[in-house]
Structure formats: structure tokens, C-alpha cells
Amino acid sequence: MSARTLYRKLVESHTVAALDAQNVLLFCDLHLMNEYTSPQAFAGLHDRGRSVPVPGQNVAVVSHIIPTHPVPSTLRVIADPASALQATHLAANCRRHGIPLFDTRDALQGIEHVVAPEHGMVRPGMVILCGDSHTTTYGALGALGFGIGTSEVEHVLATQTLVYRLAQDMCIRVDGVLPAGTTSKDLILSLIGRIGAQGARGFVVEFCGTAIEALSIEARFTLCNMAVEAGARGALIAPDQAAIDYVLARAPDITGEVRDAALAHWQTLASDADARFDVEHRFDAAEVVPHVTWGTSPDQVLAITGQVPRPDAQPDEVRRRSTEQALRYTRLTAGDAIAGTPVQHVFIGSCTNGRIEDLRAAAAVVRGRHVAEGVRAMVVPGSGAVKAQAEAEGLAALFTDAGFEWRQPGCSMCLAMNDDVLADGVRCASTTNRNFEGRQGRGAITHLMSPAMAAAAAVTGCITDVRQLALAPNQELNHV
Known part of the structure; x- marks a missing residue:
């Protein structure tokens, strides 16, 4: 057999049938759903009179439209009628088909990409699908994850497979x-x-x-x-061993002969x-130095020590126009240093940076400091489990004492699909993954950065090189 990459090994081990030179029928080990990409899929399923053959390999989470107001999880209410209807339909569909659901008032509810691995659902060698583009997250554990569309969600529900074009x-x-x-x-x-x-x-x-x-x-x-x-x-x-230890610590069902077989298989998962x-x-x-985005795409990014790009310095006309448009939207001035740019809002959370290590890194910067005057700062844990752990470690109290809002889990301000929406012109230091126009609210301006950098912006009131802030003893920012 010819040498194969890890990607090819995962695809080949999950190929049910080769359809042609570029497409295969791919088996799905775990299918994750949320409330906004599943309604049409379930409707199509029901219109065709089909059921879900393996409900245990499907899991649903209410995450995108749920408010994160700081109330007990048992009192969480989705006030927006359309959003509430989405959550209600998801619950009804999960009951109908026997699909596990982390619902609105579940103490372990959270963002799907945080919830799944922390509960041992994600394991090396799996293929994992979800109607959300950031399903790529699971590659951290040697699992092939990627986002799919609503029609594909329906296909996976009905067959536990996907028609997949090779990459x-x-x-x-x-x-x-x-x-x-x-x-x-x-x-x-x-x-x-x-x-x-x-x-x-x-x-x-x-x-x-x-x-x-x-x-x-x-x-x-x-x-x-x-x-x-x-x-x-x-x-x-x-x-590697770190990934294996992470999974075994969260998957109590992997014991005895199953464990031996799993370990043997996982050793083969390398290119x-x-x-x-x-x-x-x-x-x-x-x-690598601390980076922050300046524009309206994640690749419009620069070192914290850098200056806002000049349109006339771009290598081609497309880049020049893109830079001009981004500067109009972000209201920055070409040639200005990005450090020192005032912010009015700070958001720490999301499926990118809402885990316990992220909160610890932010807390290391916040400790002994307070949110700057004129800044509203929020911390939204990625899941109920992360929230409970952060509270047990004293991080929640540290944040609230420093002037942060400590919220309930959810996607929150990563995207404007819930109550956490920024007003026109508000500039936000954000630990999220996208800085598109209107992503956090119509006219809102997003600067992507690490949790430590966001925390530094919160306590200084502007985009700040976190390396310039002295940390409390025994605190680190690395590796998070």
C-alpha cells in the first residue's frame, strides 16, 4: 500500500462506497446539531416519512440563539419568539427521534464545539459532522470534522452518511x-x-x-x-499522548479490551x-508575536507592534480596494499604530476561546486590575461545565470584582443571533473567530485577539500589547 497522509487514512476508513474519482459516501461517527441549521432538515425528513436510524450517534445543543443573561440556568428563557420557536422545535424533534439534547435549561448546555469534546464524545480517528463551519475544531484530537449544509444535515440524519467531495x-x-x-x-x-x-x-x-x-x-x-x-x-x-490522555480522562466507557483496541488503533493515526x-x-x-485584526476579514491582521495598512501600499488593485473598504468600515486611519486604539467593549468567549484555559489566561492579566472606565467587558464560558469549573477556581469572582459581566454559556457575541448585539460604531476587542462586517451587530467593529490580549484591552481601555503588562507571580500566557 502506498504511503498515506492522516487525512487519507481517515477518509478511507470511513468510505462506504466510492462514487467516482472525486466523491465518496462517507460514514459519520458523530453528528452534532444546533437549533438554527436543523429545522429544515427535520422537516424534510418528516416530509419523506423517514426516521433517524442511529439516534445515539447524533447530539443536539441549543447554543447560537440562547441569551446569556446572568440568571440561574433553571430560569433561562428565550424571549425572542422566533428564536424560542427554533429551540422548541429542536426539543420536539429530538424527543421524536430519541436524540440526546443539551437544552436551554440544561446545566451542561453550551457551545457544541466545547460541549462535545469535554464529555468524551470526540475521539481520535472519528469523522464528525455539524451544520457549523467551525467543526474543524475536533482535528485537535485527530478527528476529521467539518461543517455541512442543511440539506446535508437531513442526509446524515436519514443515513448516517454523507456524499463527500475529496479534499x-x-x-x-x-x-x-x-x-x-x-x-x-x-x-x-x-x-x-x-x-x-x-x-x-x-x-x-x-x-x-x-x-x-x-x-x-x-x-x-x-x-x-x-x-x-x-x-x-x-x-x-x-x-499524541496528550490527546490520548485528554480523551481517556473524559471517556469512562473506554475500558478493558475496548481500551486496548482503541489505543492500538490510535497509534496508527499519523501520516x-x-x-x-x-x-x-x-x-x-x-x-510569532501577539496579533490583532484591523479589518473585516481574519487575514486582515497585523502584529500588535504594527501600523494600519495603507491602501496605496497594496500589491494589486483588488487588495487596495479591499483595504479601502475595510478602513471605511473600521474607521481606522492608514498608517496609525494599532496599539492604543480605544475600545468600548470586550468579549471573552466563543467556541474559539471559551474554554477553561482561555479564562485562566484572561484572569492572569485581570488579577489586581479593574475594567477601564467607559468599557463594557463580558466573559461568557463555553459551556456549563466550564462555567462551574471557573466558579470553583475563583475566576468568576475575580472577573466580577474587576468589573466584568459573568454570563451564562452560549455563542453570545460571536455573532448577532441573540441578545448580545453591539451598536453601530462600537469597537470590540473579541476572542471570537470572525470580524466580518456586521458580525457582532450592524456597524459594530470587531478586532480579533487572544484572551490575554482582550483582557489587556479591558483593563487599559484600548488595544494593548499584553507583554507590556506585568503579571501576577506564577501566571503564564503561553500555550493557551
């Missing part, structure tokens, strides 16, 4: 050590800036190298989560030494 292979190797004060969010923003928002279009990216191996699992989630912002159709990191990639990139982690 190309890309390798991104990052060696070296991330400097103090930089994180995986800075790394992925830097990479997107280097290869562009379409740089991985049509590819599944495998991340490797000594810098990747040194990252925590939660940091790897961040990396794989945002690979889609470079156009990637998937992202993978070969499972062969002589496997060929269609495209390869190499980067040095030592060159």
Missing part, C-alpha cells in the same frame, strides 16, 4: 518555541495573515512540528477551530513518513 492535502509545520506572551490564537492569526483567507481553500490542513506538539489540547482546539478562516475544509493534528502533501508550508514559532 487536497496541506501540511503546515511550525517548529520552535512560541515566545513569552504569545498564544495559539496569535499563531493561527499570524498563519492566516501569511497564507490568506483563501490560502487553504480546497485543502484539509495537517498541523505538525515541535511548536504544535508543545501546545495544550485546548490551544490545539483554537488552532483547528480557526483553520476554516483560511478556507480549510478540515484541520488535523495527529493524536506515513514518506506521505506526499499537495502543498507544504513551514513557519518558525519564534517569529
Whole structure:
């Protein structure tokens, strides 16, 4: 057998049938659903009189439209009628088909991409589908995850398979050590800036190298989560001992002979030494500094020490016009330093940076400080489990004492589909994954950055190089 990449191994092991040279029928180990991409899929299923053959391999979460007001989980109410109807329909459909659901008032409710791995649902070698583009997150554990459309959700519900067009292979190797004060969010923003928002279009990216191996699992989630912002159709990191330990700690059902078989299989989940990639990139982690977006696409990003780009310095007419449009929207001045730009809002959360390590990194910056005057700052845990852990560790009290709002779990201000919406002209330091026009509210301006950088913006009132802020003893920002 010829040498294969990890991506090819996962596809081949899940291929039910080869349809033609470019398409296969792919088996799905786990299908995740949310309230806004599933209603039409269930309606189509019912119109055809079909059922869900393996409901236990489907899981649903209410996450995008749910308010995050700081009330007890048992009192959470979706006031918006249309949003409430979506949640009600999801609950009814899950009851009808026996599909597990993390509902509105479930204490463990959260964002699907945070909930699934923390409960041991995600395991190396799986294929995981969801009607959400950031399903690439699961590549951090050696699982092939990617987003699908509503019609495809219906197909998966009915058959537990998907008609899948094969991708190309890309390798991104990052060696070296991330400097103090930089994180995986800075790394992925830097990479997107280097290869562009379409740089991985049509590819599944495998991340490797000594810098990747040194990252925590939660940091790897961040990396794989945002690979889609470079156009990637998937992202993978070969499972190592850290990934295996993470899974086993959360999957009590993996015991005895099942454990032995799983461990043996997981050892095979790596690209062969002589496997060929269609495209390869190499980067040095030592060159990474804190990054922040300045425009309206994740690839419109620069180092915190940099200046806002000038349209006339762009290499072509398309880039020049794009830069001009982004500057009009963000109301920045070309040539100005990005550091020192005032912010009115700070958001820490999302499927990109709403995990416990993210909150710890932000807390390390906030400790001993207070939210700057004129800034509204929010922390939204990625799940009920993250929220409970942060409260047990004293992080919630630290944030609230410093002037942050401590909210209930949900997608919240990652996108304007719930009550957490910014007004026109409000500038937000955000740990989310997209800075598109109107993403956080009509006319709202989003600057993507790491949790530590967002925390620094909260306590200084402007975009700030977190490396300039002294931390409390024994606190670190690295590897998160």
C-alpha cells in the first residue's frame, strides 16, 4: 500500500462506497446539531416519512440563539419568539427521534464545539459532522470534522452518511518555541495573515512540528477551530499522548479490551513518513508575536507592534480596494499604530476561546486590575461545565470584582443571533473567530485577539500589547 497522509487514512476508513474519482459516501461517527441549521432538515425528513436510524450517534445543543443573561440556568428563557420557536422545535424533534439534547435549561448546555469534546464524545480517528463551519475544531484530537449544509444535515440524519467531495492535502509545520506572551490564537492569526483567507481553500490542513506538539489540547482546539478562516475544509493534528490522555480522562466507557483496541488503533493515526502533501508550508514559532485584526476579514491582521495598512501600499488593485473598504468600515486611519486604539467593549468567549484555559489566561492579566472606565467587558464560558469549573477556581469572582459581566454559556457575541448585539460604531476587542462586517451587530467593529490580549484591552481601555503588562507571580500566557 502506498504511503498515506492522516487525512487519507481517515477518509478511507470511513468510505462506504466510492462514487467516482472525486466523491465518496462517507460514514459519520458523530453528528452534532444546533437549533438554527436543523429545522429544515427535520422537516424534510418528516416530509419523506423517514426516521433517524442511529439516534445515539447524533447530539443536539441549543447554543447560537440562547441569551446569556446572568440568571440561574433553571430560569433561562428565550424571549425572542422566533428564536424560542427554533429551540422548541429542536426539543420536539429530538424527543421524536430519541436524540440526546443539551437544552436551554440544561446545566451542561453550551457551545457544541466545547460541549462535545469535554464529555468524551470526540475521539481520535472519528469523522464528525455539524451544520457549523467551525467543526474543524475536533482535528485537535485527530478527528476529521467539518461543517455541512442543511440539506446535508437531513442526509446524515436519514443515513448516517454523507456524499463527500475529496479534499487536497496541506501540511503546515511550525517548529520552535512560541515566545513569552504569545498564544495559539496569535499563531493561527499570524498563519492566516501569511497564507490568506483563501490560502487553504480546497485543502484539509495537517498541523505538525515541535511548536504544535508543545501546545495544550485546548490551544490545539483554537488552532483547528480557526483553520476554516483560511478556507480549510478540515484541520488535523495527529493524536499524541496528550490527546490520548485528554480523551481517556473524559471517556469512562473506554475500558478493558475496548481500551486496548482503541489505543492500538490510535497509534496508527499519523501520516506515513514518506506521505506526499499537495502543498507544504513551514513557519518558525519564534517569529510569532501577539496579533490583532484591523479589518473585516481574519487575514486582515497585523502584529500588535504594527501600523494600519495603507491602501496605496497594496500589491494589486483588488487588495487596495479591499483595504479601502475595510478602513471605511473600521474607521481606522492608514498608517496609525494599532496599539492604543480605544475600545468600548470586550468579549471573552466563543467556541474559539471559551474554554477553561482561555479564562485562566484572561484572569492572569485581570488579577489586581479593574475594567477601564467607559468599557463594557463580558466573559461568557463555553459551556456549563466550564462555567462551574471557573466558579470553583475563583475566576468568576475575580472577573466580577474587576468589573466584568459573568454570563451564562452560549455563542453570545460571536455573532448577532441573540441578545448580545453591539451598536453601530462600537469597537470590540473579541476572542471570537470572525470580524466580518456586521458580525457582532450592524456597524459594530470587531478586532480579533487572544484572551490575554482582550483582557489587556479591558483593563487599559484600548488595544494593548499584553507583554507590556506585568503579571501576577506564577501566571503564564503561553500555550493557551
